[in-house]
Amino acid sequence: MPTEMRGHVVARALYDELRQVLAGLSYVPALRVVRLGNDPASVSYTRLKDKRARELGMDSKVIALPEETSEAELLGLIAELNEDDGVDGILVQLPLPAHVDEGRVIEAISPAKDVDGFHPYNVGRLWAGQETLEPCTPAGIIRILDHYGVDLEGREAVIVGRSNIVGKPLASLLLRRNATVTVAHSRTRDLAEVTRRAEVLVAAVGRPRFITPEMVREGAVLIDVGISRVGEDLVGDIDPAAHGKSSAYTPVPGGVGPMTVAMLLANTVKAARHRRR
Numbered sequence: 001m002p003t004e005m006r007g008h009v010v011a012r013a014l015y016d017e018l019r020q021v022l023a024g025l026s027y028v029p030a031l032r033v034v035r036l037g038n039d040p041a042s043v044s045y046t047r048l049k050d051k052r053a054r055e056l057g058m059d060s061k062v063i064a065l066p067e068e069t070s071e072a073e074l075l076g077l078i079a080e081l082n083e084d085d086g087v088d089g090i091l092v093q094l095p096l097p098a099h100v101d102e103g104r105v106i107e108a109i110s111p112a113k114d115v116d117g118f119h120p121y122n123v124g125r126l127w128a129g130q131e132t133l134e135p136c137t138p139a140g141i142i143r144i145l146d147h148y149g150v151d152l153e154g155r156e157a158v159i160v161g162r163s164n165i166v167g168k169p170l171a172s173l174l175l176r177r178n179a180t181v182t183v184a185h186s187r188t189r190d191l192a193e194v195t196r197r198a199e200v201l202v203a204a205v206g207r208p209r210f211i212t213p214e215m216v217r218e219g220a221v222l223i224d225v226g227i228s229r230v231g232e233d234l235v236g237d238i239d240p241a242a243h244g245k246s247s248a249y250t251p252v253p254g255g256v257g258p259m260t261v262a263m264l265l266a267n268t269v270k271a272a273r274h275r276r277r
């Protein structure tokens, strides 16, 4: 029987760890989550991040701005938060409305407070193998693999998807663990042939049930990052029919998702300890 790798269990263990760390600090780490507009997914993500941070006893606020907020206004707010010595972590919820340049906004956040790990300075440090604030979803995936004792040394890992928030940073983290990493994308030829090589297969595509059983190697470890709404259900990128061929898999929901928020709070604590030491 394959092992179900339950992200919410791993997240709970991380929250317990963070609670202990927080109890030993002489200050309360502060997180500011900035949102433009009222896109339902963004509202629910920002609420969840704020809720979990508060549950841990952190100082958290969502700063909700109108959709039509100009880029200059947003950059002004980020400059204020950068300057504010009481703020440890700044997160701007993506995607931003089309009139705002995401790259410019990400670059405006102080790298020391960039708890999403998206600033080019932190991206560079990640690829250079230096200590940094790692992007939350990839870092959460590594934590799940560690928790369930998946050995990555020398193994064939295939990531389908090359986004800046998942595929690319995860490639860097897997390389650091000495996996042999292939990153596939929409222009990859004969994708099934590539995915069938994978001892660890990560799907970060955003297409429901995109990875079919024929694309999976017998005994592979399957990590499903995708979340799509199909009717009332949340559906991953990996067809659950493929789970039977795996040695271990993450379910959707309850797999990678809960780890993303947990790692964000771990990053906020890390940023605070680094800045206030």
Ligand code: NAP
Pocket (backbone or CB within 6 Å): 137, 160, 161, 162, 163, 164, 165, 166, 167, 184, 185, 186, 187, 188, 191, 204, 205, 206, 207, 225, 226, 227, 228, 256, 257, 258, 260
């Ligand atoms: P994204 O930026 O849309 O990237 C999707 C990637 O999939 C791209 O690299 C794209 O290739 C590739 N792709 C698309 N169609 C493909 C095809 N037919 N064959 C091979 N590759 C294909 O997505 P993302 O932000 O990384 O997110 C991916 C999914 O993960 C989404 O469902 C998202 O909601 C979910 N997600 C979940 C969490 C979590 O916490 N669980 C966090 C982040 C994202 P090209 O580069 O060639 O276009």
